[in-house]
Amino acid sequence: MSTLTRVPPRGDRRAGIVAAALELFADKGYLATTMDDIGRAVAMRGPSLYKHVASxxxxxxxxxxxxxxxxxxxxxxxxxxxxxxxxxxxxxxxxxxxxxxxxxxxxxxxxxxxxxxxxxxxxxxxxxxxxxxxxxxxxxxxxxxxxxxxxxxxxxxxxxxxxxxxxxxxxxxxxxxxxxxxxxxxxxxxxxxxxxxx
Amino acid sequence: MSTLTRVPPRGDRRAGIVAAALELFADKGYLATTMDDIGRAVAMRGPSLYKHVASxxxxxxxxxxxxxxxxxxxxxxxxxxxxxxxxxxxxxxxxxxxxxxxxxxxxxxxxxxxxxxxxxxxxxxxxxxxxxxxxxxxxxxxxxxxxxxxxxxxxxxxxxxxxxxxxxxxxxxxxxxxxxxxxxxxxxxxxxxxxxxx
DNA sequence: CCTACCGATCGGTAGG
DNA sequence: CCTACCGATCGGTAGG
Incomplete structure (x- = not known):
């Protein structure tokens, strides 16, 4: 049943993205971090992030x-x-x-x-x-x-x-x-x- | 006579570029500073800087x-x-x-x-x-x-x-x-x- | 969530 | 010291 499949809840997905961004911003700096970098850290492509964050x-x-x-x-x-x-x-x-x-x-x-x-x-x-x-x-x-x-x-x-x-x-x-x-x-x-x- | 014209000595020109770079790097950050920014600060175009600095x-x-x-x-x-x-x-x-x-x-x-x-x-x-x-x-x-x-x-x-x-x-x-x-x-x-x- | 892609930016080189 | 320009990168959008 679909209610049993382990789909990470919306909030968690976003939290994971923010956590990945934090690590990358701290390590490489904001400008040097690309949306692709952040995406890679959460197993997505860069453009997919825009489903979860505005920018x-x-x-x-x-x-x-x-x-x-x-x-x-x-x-x-x-x-x-x-x-x-x-x-x-x-x-x-x-x-x-x-x-x-x-x-x-x-x-x-x-x-x-x-x-x-x-x-x-x-x-x-x-x-x-x-x-x-x-x-x-x-x-x-x-x-x-x-x-x-x-x-x-x-x-x-x-x-x-x-x-x-x-x-x-x-x-x-x-x-x-x-x-x-x-x-x-x-x-x-x-x-x-x-x-x-x- | 050409020896009388006020041509800034080589070292001074370079020093001015370094000084401008320092101010811009401190203000905007290294990545956000472009060679054009630095050039503008010393009244040159970006590419001209390469006559004075390697990179x-x-x-x-x-x-x-x-x-x-x-x-x-x-x-x-x-x-x-x-x-x-x-x-x-x-x-x-x-x-x-x-x-x-x-x-x-x-x-x-x-x-x-x-x-x-x-x-x-x-x-x-x-x-x-x-x-x-x-x-x-x-x-x-x-x-x-x-x-x-x-x-x-x-x-x-x-x-x-x-x-x-x-x-x-x-x-x-x-x-x-x-x-x-x-x-x-x-x-x-x-x-x-x-x-x-x- | 993905691929294709736009528009803009940028460091550095070519060739005067 | 300048203009023209190359090659690469990037944030974000389109359209599934």
Missing amino acids: KQDLLVEIMERSIATVLRDHRIAVESTDDVREQLRRAVEAHVRFHARHRLEAFVGTRELRHLDEGNRAVMLSLRKDYESGFRELVERGVAQGRFRVGSVKLAVYSILDMGVGVAVWFREGGEFSVDEVAYHYGDQALRLLGAD | KQDLLVEIMERSIATVLRDHRIAVESTDDVREQLRRAVEAHVRFHARHRLEAFVGTRELRHLDEGNRAVMLSLRKDYESGFRELVERGVAQGRFRVGSVKLAVYSILDMGVGVAVWFREGGEFSVDEVAYHYGDQALRLLGAD
């Missing part, structure tokens, strides 16, 4: 939107999980680092392919990234106001903490010298040191 | 080689300028940050376009970057051995310090809130805090 650009947008949504959600959860600003900062940094270790490819594509987003999509993405940065800035400012952190410059401290987390995506390997948890813990610690936290 | 790839190689050579030289000078490991580390971080503030475009191209280097060139570049990283690692290890630094992990501390410096290239603006010197000083300070330096 190559659409794939990039979907990847980036999912990424930033995850990051923002994890950040919010971390900050709302406690009232102590020092602990909030630690958990926010840990969430930041966990994302960059677990979603290395998304992290790459998210920053390196920003310029290949269409005008409107890029504006939205940049604004969401700004929000994320602001969340950290407010956290550090509050810690300073409460006398819990001592920094030369809030702005430079925040950039430093975020950038060192972003860097994790470059070198982290599953099954390597450090587990995700270990890296998250160490980076939380380093961030607190950098902030002169009590 | 588009050559331009990328030249940009990257110059970059890494500068970084390695500045690092060496910083380390050789004193015997105190704490001061060596501070000066090495300052040199690292200065480079990423002053040569923002080179920094972008140097990391983001690595994958568009031909096999051989890429191997050389990766090896030189490894050398740079090793220089920092040895510095931190020596500081730890001398009891001057206290870190959870040398490796993670070095990655963190390097990555936060790399991040400077993203947001730094000449004439902005901070001067190059201020940024270099603050980052040197943050690195020492992160290392638990005495």
Whole structure:
């Protein structure tokens, strides 16, 4: 019976395509990746992809939107999980680092392919990234106001903490010298040191 | 007389082309930049560039080689300028940050376009970057051995310090809130805090 | 989901 | 340093 044949549901097919695109965009770059490349990765011809996605650009947008949504959600959860600003900062940094270790490819594509987003999509993405940065800035400012952190410059401290987390995506390997948890813990610690936290 | 006419010397013409390529590669990316784009920036047609450079790839190689050579030289000078490991580390971080503030475009191209280097060139570049990283690692290890630094992990501390410096290239603006010197000083300070330096 | 194909782009060469 | 042009590639559409 036709209801028994294993036809991958529509959503799964599309998800597979997005996953393949993510891997290829991260590896070769958006421009260097062809629709044929993506098709080959999911056992189709390039033109067949258009039954599932509207365009190559659409794939990039979907990847980036999912990424930033995850990051923002994890950040919010971390900050709302406690009232102590020092602990909030630690958990926010840990969430930041966990994302960059677990979603290395998304992290790459998210920053390196920003310029290949269409005008409107890029504006939205940049604004969401700004929000994320602001969340950290407010956290550090509050810690300073409460006398819990001592920094030369809030702005430079925040950039430093975020950038060192972003860097994790470059070198982290599953099954390597450090587990995700270990890296998250160490980076939380380093961030607190950098902030002169009590 | 012909010796009086202002013909730009050969080297200058080539330097102008490399400079234009740097700006375009950083802005649009290597693949998205056409030889016509570069030509337009120096008031020529694309094909005319081939009188000065062998290929588009050559331009990328030249940009990257110059970059890494500068970084390695500045690092060496910083380390050789004193015997105190704490001061060596501070000066090495300052040199690292200065480079990423002053040569923002080179920094972008140097990391983001690595994958568009031909096999051989890429191997050389990766090896030189490894050398740079090793220089920092040895510095931190020596500081730890001398009891001057206290870190959870040398490796993670070095990655963190390097990555936060790399991040400077993203947001730094000449004439902005901070001067190059201020940024270099603050980052040197943050690195020492992160290392638990005495 | 496939083949055939369009229209546009691009690095590099020819030949002044 | 320029125009003309080659050969190859690519996103996307037509029409099954």
